[in-house]
Amino acid sequence: MAQAVTDVGRDVADRMAEAASAWLESLDPEQRKVAVGPPPGTSEEAEGERTRWFYTPTDHGGLTFHQQRPAQHRLVMRLLATGLSEAGYNTVATVLGLENVLDRTEGFTVDFGWERGRDPGRYFLRVFGEPGGSAPWGWRFGGHHVSLHNLVVDGRVVATTPCFLGADPARSPLLGGAALRPLGVAEDLARELVRSLHPDLAARALLLGRAPDDIVAGNSPQVVSGLDRSALWRPGGPHVDPRGATPVTGMQGGEQEALAITPEPKGVPGAELDAAQRELLHALLGTYLDRVPPGISPLPRYDDPAALDAVHLAWAGSTEPGEPHYYRLQGPRLLIEWDNTQRGANHAHAVWRDPEADFGRDVLAAHRAAHHS
Template structure:
């Protein structure tokens, strides 16, 4: 399938808060608000939530640096910034993250509006939470957002700093806390409960995936996720491919993307237990690209969690390995999706390798660390009733 050859000849969607909320804009926001206000359940199969998967426990991870980074960040904010950029743990804005360049439900503090020192304090919280590779990938995707802005001649609406940072909870007291980075193609949610960390939902994408020119020429994204996904499918024999293929056509978009916190999805595809040793190694290497976005210790803990359910981990595929494709991993504790997308800024109405979306979720109620938070409250606080649509 050929690559797109040009940009769409239309106005770019607004990324700043509109002066007037028109009926059309309000309609576009309404279903998102309704979805976020649904009582949180989590992504589950048609059998419902499987309980008991995420116990509270000590991991041994050294979280002192990230806690200190969060305290430094908060100490550097003005009272007005604190009022705008800090939220309680149960605030519904956790669930307002959304990919896209439009200004929908944005909250927190815009990185573009910080001075250099303030922006560095915000990014230090992110950097101390992620691995070096995970942080580099995030930065590269933000830079590719500027690349599309340069190609559209509209870096005011699309640039590397047009991302909103929000901090939740009480890192100063050692209580549960977390952060969210939200903007076009970078939407990361991170929660700490003691020394446990949950890094989902995390949506990452890019259009284009290679910067051929501009300020960040040479920047690339998702080379490993694409190459290893292709390699894994092509390693399968005919019978295995028949099991792995879950649809004749690729889905129109990711199945459990933004505002699908309560999505229902049954297991489909080829189980890792049905793969050869070599195929399994490729599958685990591919899964590692997503898991290892977390800092090293937390990534090891997370991979142990994933491997404990290896027998229930399914690999699903749709599309053409020689063209564009979709794949996912799905188990009781992790759900990963990768897809080649049609153009949004580029003038192609068919999927292309130039536009990629990915998401990682923790099924069965632990996105946003909500199951861990529930267990924390059961242990340390009197029972309380959760507000509809809000983490508890």
């Protein structure tokens, strides 16, 4: 089984390299200056930029759709498709399109200092290093409510986190009374799970009676103990985030302590859930881990009962539909955060991280030690 997974990982890496190379070959020299970054691990400064990430509509670094021709747009989307499952790709494409819906929701008035505030053309792609071969290389795609990070080392995909998706509006009406909810299942399964808990377990799962107004770790380059959060907008840009680097926005004192991410997970472990609840937990994990192609997703790891035992569920806020809420899934090499609190609880953030190896730091360090010692 391990060999089969490795082979799939190499196949995905090969497809990524082919798609990335095709995109790079389509660029003129001026486009390439913006589109290409240093190979991963070449310097502290280069790594600082590669691991700086955002989920706001700020400058994510790279070449935007606006700076490319339509044929190049297709090549961008082709590269995205190599790093996402079919469902993951469809969800990302929907989130990009939601910028038009959000623009209408806000009356076509939001101004961040560039030509259009809510702009489906303002998504950035950058490739780090030279695709293909054994040398490390990677790529990053991001803009408002999308942040994807992929690292390839020795011809194998070794990292796909942080992996952030958001939806604003989280729910919007469609014809015939239907609703567009790109991340709706991730909300519904978690609510069903926490509401199914015995009162004693529910009390342990509840971190706080009200929810923070954003994910706790924010866009920190590395998940650390306590409360740490980077600025949500790139420094020097035209828009300054009024929240600055507040660790948990809207929380004070003991509330921050209650919500702080700690090495020992908070909440209720999978080991204390019954069979039906464990099925819900596994399905909930799938709404995050199945964003990436089969074969490189870590979801099969949780077919092992011991691995599912170690995943902790924690909740903050109301469990009533339509009310502000937050939840967290945490275990070895896993941190998932969800919040839906802003815009009247109709603005969702959902991030999957590997606290030990976001951006492939572990594999990249081992590669450099082996080849540059």
